[in-house]
Amino acid sequence: DTFGAVKDILKGSDYSTTSLHLSQFSDDQKVNMQENIDNIMYLKSLNMKSVNLINETLDNVQARDLQRAVEAQTGYNFLTGNGSNPINSKTVQQDIKGKKVANVSFTDIESDYSDTLKNTTSISLEPSIFIPLIKKLKEQNDYVVVNVDWGIPDERHxxxxxxxxxxxxxxxxxxxxxxxxxxxxxxxxxxxxxxFYSLGNVTSENFLSKNQQGLAVQQNWNGKTSDFKLTPLRSKAGKVSKANPNKVEEKKLLNTLESDTINLKKEKGGYHYEPKK
Known part of the structure; x- marks a missing residue:
């Protein structure tokens, strides 16, 4: 029941994607591999159609083996994500209710906060790389979802x-x-x-982390227009729940999220997103 509070969001969606930070569970490589595979397959059981990996744990060979093991079970390209390994060049392209949806992830490896020596780079957020790739995906698909790791740890602006x-x-x-x-x-x-520049951190294995607040974004798309709903989430005692911010917390959240281009209107359980005219 870790994600019981958002079960309706996940089960009620035709297409869902998330980012997962791979973890090192022990000094035993086989244990690390299997635990991460179990986590990935658990997310798939929640109706995730793709998972973007953030990798600081596995080396290239392990990442390749993880990829093969997962996709032997899923039967299709289920993973995009970080790590200087074969996952880098992959995109996830699927037919969802008669529409073609593509998912790809990038990392800004030139960010001042990134350690380029780590296996944390997915497809580099470099215009000479992403512009032709995104253009090609758009030509081949109806909708293109892009995940970005900005390489910035705690910057709210x-x-x-x-x-x-x-x-x-x-x-x-x-x-x-x-x-x-x-x-x-x-x-x-x-x-x-x-x-959505950052959805925050929905859950963390570090129970002391202060960054255990995030957002779920739901989108209704009819092929032409979109409607968005945002649901604040928080993690406590190993469980994800829908947040119920007090007035001060809510004002702080809205000040963070709203920009010159959008308004948020409160509705049951979250906020409705409207572009400014």
Whole structure:
């Protein structure tokens, strides 16, 4: 029942994606591998259609073996994600109710906060790489979902660099951009692209972490227009629950999320997202 509070969100969605930080559970490589595979398959059982991996644990050979083991069970390209390994070049492209949906992930390895010596790089967030790739995915698919690891640990304000690259991804053809840092950042409507700079951290294995608050984003898309709902989440005692912020916490959250391009209207259990006219 770890994710029992959001079961309705996950089970009620045709397409769901999430990011998972791979963990080192012991000094035994086989144990590490199996525990991570178990976590990934658990997410699939919750109706996740793809998982973006954040890898600081497995080496290239282990990442390849993990990929093969997972996709032997799923039967398709289920993983995108971080780690200088074969997962890098992969995208997830699926037919969802007659629509073609593509998912790809990037990491800003040039960020001042990134350690380029670690196996943390997925497809590099480099315009010469992502512009042709996103354009190609858009030509082949109806909807393109982009995950971005900005390489920024605790920055609540969107940086100039983030916005520059998010806009370039949008101009290349990304329909929605889902960023992930440990803390929540603002939402922006740029041209026809919805940019969620960071959904924060839904849950953490580090029970002392203060970054155990995040967002679930639900989107209704009819092929032309979108409607979004945001649900605040928090983690406590190993369980994810829907957050019920007090007035001060709610004001702080809205100040963080709202930008010059969007408004949020409160509704039962969350907030409705509306672009400003």
């Amino acid at each position: 969107v940086t100039t660099r983030q916005q520059k690259y998010a806009h370039a991804l949008a101009d290349a053809g990304a329909d929605v951009i889902i960023g992930h840092n440990p803390v929540v950042q603002e939402i922006e409507k740029y041209k026809n692209t919805d940019i």
